[in-house]
Every structure is written in C-alpha cells, then in structure tokens.
Amino acid sequence: MSPESEAQTEAVHEFAGRRLRDAEQMYTKGRRELVLLLHGHGRPATIPDLLDRGATLTQSSMYRNMVDLQAVGVVQKVAGADDRARYELAEELIGHHHHLICTQCGSVDDFVAPASIEQSLDSGLDKVLVDRGFQINGHRLDILGICAECA
Numbered sequence: 001m002s003p004e005s006e007a008q009t010e011a012v013h014e015f016a017g018r019r020l021r022d023a024e025q026m027y028t029k030g031r032r033e034l035v036l037l038l039h040g041h042g043r044p045a046t047i048p049d050l051l052d053r054g055a056t057l058t059q060s061s062m063y064r065n066m067v068d069l070q071a072v073g074v075v076q077k078v079a080g081a082d083d084r085a086r087y088e089l090a091e092e093l094i095g096h097h098h099h100l101i102c103t104q105c106g107s108v109d110d111f112v113a114p115a116s117i118e119q120s121l122d123s124g125l126d127k128v129l130v131d132r133g134f135q136i137n138g139h140r141l142d143i144l145g146i147c148a149e150c151a
C-alpha cells in the first residue's frame, strides 16, 4: 500500500471509530474489517462481494455489523436495479458521487460527475424549487442504463 492510501485508510478508521465512540459503541475487529473491505472494494459491495475479498466474518455477523455501521452513519445502503443489498462508505468519507446502475446485469458502479454538471444540476433545481420554499442541501441521482459489458 502506498503511504498516501495508507493515510487515507487511517483517516477512514479514525472517522468510523469516532462515530461509534460518539454512539457509545466499540470499533470492534469485525467492524474494522468491514470498513477496510468496503474501502478496498471502491464501489458498492454486496456481502458476497466482501466474502470474495477475503472477509473472515460469518455472513450473519457481517449483516449485523453493517446495520450498526449504518446506524452511526459510517456505511450507507445503495439502491440497485435488483433487490440485492449493496453497501458503501458514507459520502462524508468517500466524497460526493452518483451511481451507474445497469438494468441488464444489475451492476452498480460509482460515478463522479464533473463539477460543471454538479453546478448546473444544483442551480437548475434551485430555480425550480425556490417557489416551493425548498432549500437544497444535497441530492442523490442514480443513472440507469446498459453498462459497457452488456452493451
């Protein structure tokens, strides 16, 4: 691991540990492992994906710990085109992004939109929603289509 990504991983553990401590919970070995596996996966992961990456936890304790990490805002659930549960680290940790969802094979990938698109999205929505007195402080946008593998 490069010193840079090592520092990144340390920052992720720091954040997760702090969130759990604030909720009076422990950053157990199992939770650390899940956070590390999710961080390494680099896109939304299912529990079987994480088992393939060499997870040592049982499936049931992975689900349990995932629920706990979600409750403290370290992990979030990701919607796909199918009903498989996918997880990723919170945007606070990995940055704002969107998801490309393949409606054929169900794959879900991260997509960081160029700043110009983010800006026109926000300003366009602002204009439309100001009449409703709604102040935007974020958005979620999934893009549906056919991935390169399936095309």
Ligand SMILES: [Zn+2]
Residues within 6 Å of the ligand: 102, 103, 104, 105, 106, 107, 146, 147, 148, 149, 150
């Ligand atoms: Zn596909």
Ligand SMILES: [Zn+2]
Residues within 6 Å of the ligand: 096, 097, 098, 113, 118, 139, 141
């Ligand atoms: Zn965005």
